[in-house]
Amino acid sequence: MSTLVGSTRSDVKIKKNRIRLYFYIGTVVPVFVFMFVYSLTITNSIKKQHIASIDQLSESILIEKKLFIKNSVEQAIYIIDNIYLGKDDETEAKFQLSSDEKTAFENKVRRYLYGLKFIDKDQYIWINSIIDFNGGDDYAQRLIHPNLPETEGGLLSTNTIDFQGNKPYEVELAGIREQGELFNSYYFKKMGSNEVSNKLSYAKLYEPLNWVVATGIYLDDLENYIELERQKLNEVYDSQKLTSTILVAMTMLFTAILIYLFERNISRLVYSYEKEISGYSRELEKLSTTDKLTGLSNRLFLDGILEKVLEKSKRYKTPFSIILIDIDHFKNVNDTFGHQAGDTLLKEFSALLKSNTRSSDAVGRWGGEEFLIICMESGQQGAVQLAETLRGKIATFDFSIVSGASASFGVSSFLEEDTPERIIERADKALYQAKRQGRNRVVVSASGLS
Numbered sequence: 022m023s024t025l026v027g028s029t030r031s032d033v034k035i036k037k038n039r040i041r042l043y044f045y046i047g048t049v050v051p052v053f054v055f056m057f058v059y060s061l062t063i064t065n066s067i068k069k070q071h072i073a074s075i076d077q078l079s080e081s082i083l084i085e086k087k088l089f090i091k092n093s094v095e096q097a098i099y100i101i102d103n104i105y106l107g108k109d110d111e112t113e114a115k116f117q118l119s120s121d122e123k124t125a126f127e128n129k130v131r132r133y134l135y136g137l138k139f140i141d142k143d144q145y146i147w148i149n150s151i152i153d154f155n156g157g158d159d160y161a162q163r164l165i166h167p168n169l170p171e172t173e174g175g176l177l178s179t180n181t182i183d184f185q186g187n188k189p190y191e192v193e194l195a196g197i198r199e200q201g202e203l204f205n206s207y208y209f210k211k212m213g214s215n216e217v218s219n220k221l222s223y224a225k226l227y228e229p230l231n232w233v234v235a236t237g238i239y240l241d242d243l244e245n246y247i248e249l250e251r252q253k254l255n256e257v258y259d260s261q262k263l264t265s266t267i268l269v270a271m272t273m274l275f276t277a278i279l280i281y282l283f284e285r286n287i288s289r290l291v292y293s294y295e296k297e298i299s300g301y302s303r304e305l306e307k308l309s310t311t312d313k314l315t316g317l318s319n320r321l322f323l324d325g326i327l328e329k330v331l332e333k334s335k336r337y338k339t340p341f342s343i344i345l346i347d348i349d350h351f352k353n354v355n356d357t358f359g360h361q362a363g364d365t366l367l368k369e370f371s372a373l374l375k376s377n378t379r380s381s382d383a384v385g386r387w388g389g390e391e392f393l394i395i396c397m398e399s400g401q402q403g404a405v406q407l408a409e410t411l412r413g414k415i416a417t418f419d420f421s422i423v424s425g426a427s428a429s430f431g432v433s434s435f436l437e438e439d440t441p442e443r444i445i446e447r448a449d450k451a452l453y454q455a456k457r458q459g460r461n462r463v464v465v466s467a468s469g470l471s
Contacts, residue, residue: 072251079247083221086238087204090223092309093139093236097146098227099321101130101234103388131165143212144238149177151231156194164232168212183208184217193224197233201226211239314364315371318385323393326383327441330395334435342404342434344394345448346374346411349427349460351390362422369420370428377411401434401465408432408463416461427461434466 134146145167153160156179163175179191189207196203202225209220222237310322318326330341348354348370355363367390374392378384383395396404408430415428431452433444447466455464 090236094223094225094234098234134165135167141238146236149233154198197226312386315367315386317371320387323385339398340400340435342396342399343448344404344408345431345452346392347429347452348390354423365422404432412463429455429460430463432465
């Protein structure tokens with residue numbers, strides 16, 4: 022009997038180790054695989070989201086940079102076209118320049134471009150003069166180039182390549198020929214160094230002279246930032262895979278922590294670059310509405326204000342007037358004391374105008390030494406009184422560079438049939454009369470239409 026019992030116990034012995042093995046294979050291993058795969062899936066999803074966010078952020082910054090350089094070129098063309106050449110009935114004649122006049126004009130534009138300052142110290146504006154729109158060797162002349170002044174006057178070829186084998190001049194000419202403008206990316210030497218870097222440029226054709234006016238910015242910082250973020254992502258991703266393999270039970274928790282950290286990191290980056298983009302937008306808005314030297318409104322902004330005020334006056338039958346001001350003998354200041362002294366006078370003159378006008382009035386630099394004041398809801402009498410007050414203060418003001426400075430004033434008031442051009446024309450004629458009558462005086466335009 023004892024033998025039987027011993028034999029039975031031996032036959033029904035439970036193999037605990039095998040049961041434990043089956044349990045692990047049937048439960049822990051599937052859970053491990055599931056959690057590992059799920060962790061990898063979540064990690065991959067996070068990685069894709071991060072990459073998409075970085076790409077989207079990069080694209081947004083690139084769009085803002087494109088807008089910035091395009092506005093820079095268009096503003097330069099506007100100044101060349103409106104201030105240096107002028108928009109009037111004689112514009113076409115002004116392009117028929119003698120050799121000496123052409124050289125003087127080019128030098129004037131060169132001084133303007135060389136004097137420009139940008140937030141990015143490597144940014145500048147250059148001009149190439151197209152000789153042959155079909156391209157080839159000697160298709161254009163390098164006219165103005167602050168980065169390579171020694172090459173000005175040299176000829177360019179569409180067969181020129183950068184160090185990666187691209188032909189930037191050929192691409193630029195094709196875009197100019199087909200659309201009159203283009204964005205282009207190529208490699209070029211940085212300003213003041215021999216470092217060659219990827220550059221994003223914008224070029225636009227100034228048709229009256231067949232000039233290609235262009236500017237660009239280098240993309241090193243953006244590329245380095247994106248590459249750094251991608252490297253950080255790969256490091257985190259590899260670490261997550263290793264952690265998922267070793268600590269299966271902690272995978273889900275660790276993944277949740279990573280998601281939280283990634284989201285916080287992305288949110289922080291997005292918030293940081295929203296502020297940066299907002300700063301670019303504010304700077305662009307300021308550049309588009311403000312005269313850089315004087316801090317007053319520029320002509321483009323004044324044009325917009327004048328149109329709105331004129332429309333409002335016609336609709337609601339409210340008066341307004343404009344005062345056109347010109348500093349007397351300003352050219353003598355530049356010739357005698359230099360352009361820096363002239364700039365100082367313009368700044369002090371602008372501050373004097375600003376401090377002696379109402380906050381509701383629009384005060385701006387109309388061009389050169391000319392200034393415009395739009396007197397809101399002010400008739401002719403009020404505008405003349407303001408002009409006389411300003412004239413007297415200017416005549417007695419102790420300017421730091423020039424003593425005894427004066428200004429001439431032309432005043433015109435709103436008429437029902439007015440357009441912006443007509444009210445400006447009347448003020449301009451009145452200003453001309455003030456200068457003919459001896460300067461340092463206020464002349465009111467005739468009430469009749471021009």
